Amino acid sequence: MGFPNRDNKIPILVVPFPAQGHLNQLLHFSLLLSSHGFPIHFASSSIHNHQARHRLRGWSSASPHNITFHDIPIPSLPPSNPNPNSTHNFPSHLIPVWDSVIHHLRSPLSSLLHSLSSSSPLILIHDPLMSIVGHDAALIPSIHTFKFQCIPAFTALAFTYELSSKPSPQGNDILVSPLPNCCPEEFWTFLMKHDYESPCEGVLINTSRTIEEPFIDLLAKEDDFVGKKIFTVGPVSPLTVTDHKSGPRHPCLEWLDKQPARSVVYVAFGSTTTMSDEQLKEIALGLEKSKQRFIWVLREADRGDISKEEELAREKSLLLDFDKRVEGRGMVVRGWAPQLDILAHGSTAAFMSHCGWNSCMEGMSMGVALLTWPMHSDQPRNALMVTEYLKVGVMVREWEKRDEVLKGEKVDEAIRKVMVREGGVEIRRRAKELGERIRSGTKEGGSSYEQLLAFIDNISRYY
Template sequence: MNSSFQEMGFPNRDNKIPILVVPFPAQGHMNQLLHFSLLLSSHGFPVHFASSSIHNHQARHRLQGWTSASLHNITFHDIPIPSLPPSTPNPNSIHNFPSHIIPVLDSVIHHLRSPISSLLHSLSSSSSPLILIHDPLMSFIGHDASFISFIHTFKFQCVPAFTQLALIYELSSKPSPQDNHILFSPLPNSCPEELWTFHRKHDYESPYEGVLINTSHAIEEPFIDLLAKEDNFVGKKIFTVGPVSPLTVTDRMSGPRHPCLEWLDRQPPKSVVYVAFGSTITMSDGQLKEIALGLEKSKQRFIWVVRDADRADVSNETELDVAKSLLLEFEKRVEGMGMVVRGWAPQLEILAHGSTAAFMSHCGWNSCMEGMSMGLAMLTWPMHTDQPRNALLITEYLKVGVMVREWEKRDEVLKWEKVDETIRKVMVHEEGVEIRRRAKELGESIRSGTMEGGSSHEQLSAFIDYISGFK
């Protein structure tokens, strides 16, 4: 479990103030909010976690770093919803955004609103005050809460302060106060129009007292300070409580240990590149072939997670249709050097393993935080939405990684030579020694921030003290 936040300097208060947590029903959002819910429950708060029965099952099933027993400290409200519309990822889409999931999310939110609003009334009537923490993309619940007395509402941001700040500047055409123009350069088409349409449809005026951000001062202190000066944040409490995921991964959920961890046990320290592109990415067969060849040519040890983007119901995941014969032949050629994992992988345990040195990632913020917290060098391959900004933060500001594919080449199939080049740059070349050193130092700073006296520890303590004052 997360020994830093859970055991370092926090009394296990018998808090009676209930907390209702409402995540956005997508893996990268649900995972962060479930981790944070477990942190709050470990400090004595009765926490309620509300989503569809399908998505709550997904969040619980994929949780890593906590014991199974810890889930009993949270009350899950598994809201039944009608059958979801079909959703099949398109590996040949003109952009990498998972457009197939938009109708699903639209349907889920439509069916969640009434039951969650009823739950809000029920919890607020049985005990006052009530703390509401919701994803900004679930702003309907903040809107509904504004009509009920004694509810204190907070938004939980699943992206870093820098990315929020860059989006504010881009949408308002406001000149950035930074000298580094690379960081704030325009990134066209990072969000497809269908996502903006979805956002406008579900965006409600939603008053709130404060913002919780899964980040830390060690990562982006200047941007946190700048964000606090923006109109939407002036007068709001800002708590930078990251990382919310466990830092000491010793206790596992029930079940057998994944074979890839046994494979990692046999590898030398800091010798393995972990390659995974999250839960929203489907690669074309052509791109998979290039990645495979790049990994093989690099002659570096690797674990490569190959899977399609999530469908509507992940409990009904099917076998990948991608280049099965290619992967079988590839696995034979790289036997002993690398391992292909099909489907879901225990990412947190892989990143925390002593044999893992670097992480090739799509740069969803959940993955970024997990990788940086473990002190790993990052090989960034952003696909959509916040990911291009997150990648710039890592490569241009923190300088703890290298860019695998530049954003301006996002519509091209990346050739194996570039995959090979960036892996070698981090794992073999002299430049990589410095990158890995900085990554190790950043990881140490992030982890020390969660210990007593550290910035993240103080921020979480400040939030706990703040809401405890509502008794």
């Protein structure tokens, strides 16, 4: 971001929630702060720190060496096999994993808080889903705590209005659009068990005023935010991608190099989604029928420990003849793919996504149109903002039809709406323009630049 050089000495402890979209955002932000002179400590289980580092994209290979990783050992994780035939798409198989990790992290994190704050003030930045560490930090006067919110202001507002049954502010009816059952009851039980609310001095959000200025202003008036500083510092992921891995590039990037500019649809549904065989076959039919170039990441939802995952028999056996039928026009990646690199590539035009906020921010920042297919949690509301407010994408599957298998014809129709039809030209134009505005906001004088500078000034005064 090109900030002036400073002698930043106050240590910062970052504590992420152990799920990919959260690990990724908080590690990106840690690297951003580290690049401005702060000593950064990143603490999670050894398993999830490995996951965060292993999947990091966009930074030079040397960047993570500037961060002190506290790899906290934990006992074996509970079994966590995703269920492709679940009645909902929420990754319920991971709730016991999260529960176990948080339980085993609390005591080591408390010790780390005392150690790092013993000789100087300490800044704590934690995911709201890790509020246990916020409660412990509140008992130590030399610690100044900030929460890092991994969902946009729009979605946080919408949840607030839903839970309180508040009417929507005039002109913002979109905030109270009915989107029921985004999370199963067992997740709300999990939140209550781990005491989601904890004190803090301010909130960091991976968003920008370019994207959602009116919602940021409304959020600041809500009870949970009154009296707290809000810093909208997004995007935290790199905007100029550096291929930091040694060795050959991923084959999908070599394939993209051979495609025309802005001609490819990237299809990926995140790290927590597992689809039924029937739904996957319909997606394949839709992609084939559309006649458009594509990269499709076909993988199961994450398990608790990604280092122990092997190629799944289901992934390997699915759609074997499909690869041959679409050879030259489409590519199926079975397993992990370098998403940031794909979205930044000049051949990528659109992104069919589950609309996790990490994916939304990466896609919008790179100026690609979004084909939204929300699965759970914040995703339905993120998708609504993308399609109805920002108008940089189209809905593939409506939320009210979430329990149905979406037919290939609908997949084809959504792709053509963005890639072929006249209206798609305007959607892609708006997406490109939004990406330019987002990137401009991270440069000197831009809103995200100024917000990050304000946060740096705010925490530097404690030293």
